[in-house]
Amino acid sequence: MMFVIEFFRVRGTDEAHATLDRVEHDAADLEDAKVRAQSLFETLDMPQKPDALRILDHSGDEVFFWSPQYGGS
Incomplete structure (x- = not known):
């Protein structure tokens, strides 16, 4: 199965x-x-340290979220 892993920063204010x-x-x-x-x-190697990641399935639907701060789903 093909998955897309996205690494991102989360802005605290919103x-x-x-x-x-x-x-x-x-x-x-x-x-x-x-x-x-x-x-x-x-x-x-990324330009900044990520806050979290998510995994998307072949349809683009989020199937997993994980952050050292918030835990996973």
């Missing part, structure tokens, strides 16, 4: 999201995509 990077990942299932996304959260 919770607006600013996307820092998007990575496509071909994974066996959502659990595999979650492991890869959380690994990339710490290692991917």
Whole structure:
């Protein structure tokens, strides 16, 4: 399955999201995509440190959200 992992910053005043990077990942299932996304959260070279990430399925629907501060879904 193809997933898109988005890494973003969250503005504290209104919770607006600013996307820092998007990575496509071909994974066996959502659990595999979650492991890869959380690994990339710490290692991917981005212009700023992200606050959170989300995973989108092939339809563009959010299937997972994770942040060290807020936890996951």
